[in-house]
Amino acid sequence: xxxxxxxxxxxxxxxxxxxxxxxxxxxxxxxxxxxxxxxxxxxxxxxxxxxxxxxxxxxxxxxxxxxxxxxxxxxxxxxxxxxxxxxxxxxxxxxxxxxxxxxxxxxxxxxxxxxxxxxxxxxxxxxxxxxxxxxxxxxxxxxxxxxxxxxxxxxxxxxxxxxxxxxxxxxxxxxxxxxxxxxxxxxxxxxxxxxxxxxxxxxxxxxxxxxxxxxxxxxxxxxxxxxxxxxxxxxxxxxxxxxxxxxxxxxxxxxxxxxxxxxxxxxxxxxxxxxxxxxxxxxxxxxxxxxxxxxxxxxxxxxxxxxxxxxxxxxxxxxxxxxxxxxxxxxxxxxxxxxxxxxxxxxxxxxxxxxxxxxxxxxxxxxxxxxxxxxxxxxxxxxxxxxxxxxxxxxxxxxxxxxxxxxxxxxxxxxxxxxxxxxxxxxxxxxxxxxxxxxxxxxxxxxxxxxxxxxxxxxxxxxxxxxxxxxxxx
Ligand code: FCB
Numbered sequence: 202x203x204x205x206x207x208x209x210x211x212x213x214x215x216x217x218x219x220x221x222x223x224x225x226x227x228x229x230x231x232x233x234x235x236x237x238x239x240x241x242x243x244x245x246x247x248x249x250x251x252x253x254x255x256x257x258x259x260x261x262x263x264x265x266x267x268x269x270x271x272x273x274x275x276x277x278x279x280x281x282x283x284x285x286x287x288x289x290x291x292x293x294x295x296x297x298x299x300x301x302x303x304x305x306x307x308x309x310x311x312x313x314x315x316x317x318x319x320x321x322x323x324x325x326x327x328x329x330x331x332x333x334x335x336x337x338x339x340x341x342x343x344x345x346x347x348x349x350x351x352x353x354x355x356x357x358x359x360x361x362x363x364x365x366x367x368x369x370x371x372x373x374x375x376x377x378x379x380x381x382x383x384x385x386x387x388x389x390x391x392x393x394x395x396x397x398x399x400x401x402x403x404x405x406x407x408x409x410x411x412x413x414x415x416x417x418x419x420x421x422x423x424x425x426x427x428x429x430x431x432x433x434x435x436x437x438x439x440x441x442x443x444x445x446x447x448x449x450x451x452x453x454x455x456x457x458x459x460x461x462x463x464x465x466x467x468x469x470x471x472x473x474x475x476x477x478x479x480x481x482x483x484x485x486x487x488x489x490x491x492x493x494x495x496x497x498x499x500x501x502x503x504x505x506x507x508x509x510x511x512x513x514x515x516x517x518x519x520x521x522x523x524x525x526x527x528x529x530x531x532x533x534x535x536x537x538x539x540x541x542x543x544x545x546x547x548x549x550x551x552x553x554x555x556x557x558x559x560x561x562x563x564x565x566x567x568x569x570x571x572x573x574x575x576x577x578x579x580x581x582x583x584x585x586x587x588x589x590x591x592x593x594x595x596x597x598x599x600x601x602x603x604x605x606x607x608x609x610x611x612x613x614x615x616x617x618x619x620x621x622x623x624x625x626x627x628x629x630x631x632x633x634x635x636x637x638x639x640x641x642x643x644x645x646x647x648x649x650x651x652x653x654x655x656x657x658x659x660x661x662x663x664x665x666x667x668x669x670x671x672x673x674x675x
Contacts, residue, residue, distance in 0.1 A: 206610075212666040213606035220323070220617025221662040222284030223277065223639065224574050226330035226374065228260045229626040231290065233267030237305035240296025242332035243342070243383075247390030258632025264624050264642050270313050273623065276640060276649060278320040280659040285322050286573055286619045287313075288330035288374065289363075291355055298334030299351045307362050314366035323368040325573070325619070327429065328356055328413060330374040331389065338391050343379065343402035343409075346486075353412035360420035370424055371501055371573065372413045375431040376406035377461050388630055396477060404480035404489070407464050411492035418495075428465065429501030429573045433457040434557040436550075438511035438535045445531070446510045448473075452527035453508060466565055468494035475527065499616065501573035502561065504601075505545075507553030511535045543577040544635060549597060551604040551670075558608035558615060569614050574621035575601050578635040581625070581652065589641045589652040598654060602661060603670040620658060624649070 208214050228244045248259040266273055277285060291298060293306030317324050329352065337348050356372070373379070382389035385399035393399075414426045435453045437443045443450070451473040455463075459471030460478060468490035470479045513533030515524040522533040536542070541549040554575070561570060577597040581589050598620065609615050625638035633644055639655040642648070661667050 208664075208666050210668075212664065212668045213603060213610070214664075214666040215606060216609065217665070219615075219665060220284045220571070220619075221665075222282055222286055222323075222325065222617065222619040223623035224286035224325075224619040224621050225266070225623050225626065226288045226327065226332075227290035227293075228263075228330070228332045229622075229628070230264040230266040230624055232261060232263040232265040234259075234261045236267060237293075237309065238296060238303040239290065239306060240292035240298070240303075241335040242290065242292045243335055243338045243390035244332050246335050246338075247392050250392065253392060254630055255632040255634045258627065258634075260627045262644075263627045264644075265647050266624070267309065269647065271316055272649065273640075274313075274316050274320050274322065276651065277322055277623065280651070280655055281662045282659075283321070283323060283662070284325055284368070284617065284619065285317055285623070286325040286327060286371070288327035288332075289359060290332050291329065291352075292332065292334040294359060295334065295355055296336075298337035298348075299354065302358060310359075310363055311366070314363060318366060324366060325369040325371060325571075326359075326363075326367045327371040327374050328352075328359060329372065329409075331379060331383075333391075342391060343384065343405050344398045345401075346405055346408065349405045349409035349412055352409040353416045356413035357416035357420060360417050360424075364417075364421040364424060367421070367424055369499070370417050370421075370426045372410045372417075372426065372428045373406060374429045374573075375503060376403070376410070376428075377457070378431055379406055400478060400480050401484060403460060403478070404484045407461065407493045408489060410465070411489075411495050414495040415492070425498035426495070427497050427499040427501050427571070429503055430458070430461050431503045431505075432462075432557055432561070434507040434553040434560065436507050436509050436553060436556065438509045438537055441511040445512050449510050449525055449527050449529045449532040452529060453510065453525065456527060457508065462561075462564070464490065464493045465497065465500075466494070497565075497568060499569040499571055500561065500565065501571045502557065503574035503621070504554050504557060504572060505575070505577075506547040507550050507557075509535045509537060509548075543593070543597070544580060545578050545631075547577070549577070549600070551600040554601050555604040555608050555611075558605070558613045559611060562608075562613040567614055569616040571617045571619070572605060572615065573619050575618065576621040576637050576639075578628070578637050581636045581641055583641065583643070583650060587650070589650055591639075591652045591654045594639070594652065594654040595657045598658060599667065600670050602667040606667055 387394040455471035455474035
């Protein structure tokens, strides 16, 4: 069981050995889109479709991390960071998603892993952060089961070639977003808008997790294997009796969280989710749930913001209300006016993180949890002193780390935290119009400038403790 306490100066301390890192993803930072035999991914295709990405931005150059990784690792090292979560681009390893292996892609990641090791930084490797090889999409993408099998082949290959240098495997990043944004709403690659396909993708992504976990374990049996889910605490707005919206809370939680968490933990789809979202028996082969429910060594949680519910009329919406996605009568989703919002429009709610950690910990007692992403966009700019004083991000991180420390104190087995993100980068549909880094990137020159939040985070990492939020800022 982990332990956290209070230090002599009142700071909330994290347990010894707590992992501190930052996170990135291949398509968002690497650039070098046609270097060294890389194949096309669905994001290369999607970002070229008119109107899909702000200002027509693409990941062609991004942060040019493919060439600049030594500088980025030196920055992490100077900040005292111990861990780096990055993703491997499948089309760099297998340009067509199956068969042919691109040695130069493997060489690149081997060099990156060696550089991390030389700096004493542990590698948490995500195998899939949304950049499906385009050739596999042309054959159906996540709508077809064979993609899950190809993913397991790729996972095995990566484990065989690079596994000796990896501290922790994360099979998939946010499969809920892959299925929903990629295939249902179309706001992400491949940009399809078809619920039937999104439901197929839901099941095949889960299957891909299970099959790849088996493959990874067969090659690197001692390396922890987990998955990263985007999780959304469902909270009840002040003034609404919880009982009135309880059915909606269960349904919303099932849809946003349970659809992926329940098969992983319990080997079944959640009871309360809308039927239209749940894979039916025609998609589920014998043994699928046993495959999906591989023992997890840890669970990665990405937390940004919650969903609030309150009693209301979806046909007569009030300010800050939206129809509830669960479609139950008498309830609406609501954005409390008193909570801040980031430039993404996302509510800032550290208590949501606390509640979420306690909820997941209750659902999976003792399972090590990692916050594999947390952070915020801000309107960052370089001031006349050449500095980026991102006070909003300092405050956001401070509040969320305070919540994380309190959750540990309450018994949650939280083992590490990765800020999203090390660098400003290609923020999917927003292109370069949203900055999430603790390091500023001047995309004209590729100059990196650590922001105030990088200095703040570095102090916390070195102290392994966070000053209580209220004492400093109340
Ligand atoms: C998450 C993604 C990550 C980044 C952040 C802001 O959903 O995993 O790549 O875009 O949001």
